[in-house]
Amino acid sequence: MKPPVFNNRECGTCPIRHRAVCARCEEPELEYLESIKYYRSYEAGQPIIWSGDQLDFVASVVVGIASLTQTMEDGRTQMIGLLLPSDFLGRPGREIAPYDVTAVSNLTLCCFRRKPFEKLLDTTHHVSQRLLEMTLDELDAAREWMLVLGRKTAREKIASLLSIIARREAHLNMARSPDGSKFDLPLTREAMANYLGLTLETVSRQISALKRDGVIILEGNRKVFIPDFNRLIAETGDDADGGLLT
Amino acid sequence: MKPPVFNNRECGTCPIRHRAVCARCEEPELEYLESIKYYRSYEAGQPIIWSGDQLDFVASVVVGIASLTQTMEDGRTQMIGLLLPSDFLGRPGREIAPYDVTAVSNLTLCCFRRKPFEKLLDTTHHVSQRLLEMTLDELDAAREWMLVLGRKTAREKIASLLSIIARREAHLNMARSPDGSKFDLPLTREAMANYLGLTLETVSRQISALKRDGVIILEGNRKVFIPDFNRLIAETGDDADGGLLT
DNA sequence: GCCCCTAATTGATCTGGATCAAGGTACATC
């Protein structure tokens, strides 16, 4: 994993204008300029878009995880979304990115140049229908997260995050493990803190507490095993039947 | 203003099945059963939908304000959205409401029965386009609010809420007052607390502090005058040019 | 193996906002 190259100049070889020039763009690939659809890869930790950047494409996550974050002038930052495979990035009709996008893990995006994509939306009904569905899902997720941020205790926040990640992981590898579940935590303690509106010390302490109480079992820092999923749900403060009603 | 009638039975006279029977429904109006589109009015404080209710319509706010709230088993509640005139309520394809909807002020909705509305979406492209736009706007608002909930201090939260309400009010009564702005606060201290993830005591104290510091001027409890809008913005912790970039 | 560097834990202390507890105020009803 060689570090990404940052030089804060515009990229002349792909339709993305960004401060960081990605490894792929260092070797011009002219087809990027021609086709509506193309792929781009990023390394873990690499910035994809900065808030305020010109944004000439929309994209869909193919593999990996990206984060959306907002940062205040004094450095306080809040993660406002996690993009997993099949999630959508960008907004038709918007030219300026309203928040930072960063590759959390190694990441591949399937990009569409914005203008042609907007034309596609106008002409192909099922594409815009699908996009509406996805946007509504994201809105639901954002609203659910507002409850987490506004009203839950630190312990409940950690439990909520773990249960969401566990559920998504289980969903991705469709092979459901029969009981319990084990997965790699894709986020650092600091990233978790930024997602939950906590400090990294509090995140660490609460994870230790959940481990001490037997709710989770850690293997190293990043591998989590959940012996009893219902036990974890009970810690989130959510209604146990929440899944049924929604 | 006579109080609404609550009797926790299904309403047989309109397509809404809810625990509280509204004043309008006490007198059957059969046309509700016939037409795709119809109007409904609610009094301030009246519940419109409870989480878990069957939801056979979608709607658009005509006049007044409605709130979306989530409540935990132990009573902690978080407001996750405010619906103002022209905002959309409900979701095509969803039959069960995922959160409570309440009339904050006197309210009139323009309702559409869900099934025919979904058919309309399939056939009329610009309607689904418009709905996508609105949903994306709401998603942006929700994400902006996540920063408020996760990272801002109590004082910054209050300032953020006031500036948002002031901006929307100014937008509604297109007649821009040349300097400063004056508006009615549509929310109780408790509702503000639920929106901001605070207690009502903290809300009250911070409003008093902003008043003491001359950032806002109160006339009674509900009328707010903002002598210098930039001063208020400075208190939100946001970038002053945030409006330009977004 | 050893070194280096980043990520994570853990402890001690501080503080912003919650909690508990009185009062005060604006309105509506009689």
Place this chain on the structure above:
DNA sequence: GATGTACCTTGATCCAGATCAATTAGGGGC
């Protein structure tokens, strides 16, 4: 005017989580 009542303010105290400050793993690269 008196009485209610819902809403709001203000004070005293407490505590969950922030902040400050060391250590202690992990995990490459050599």
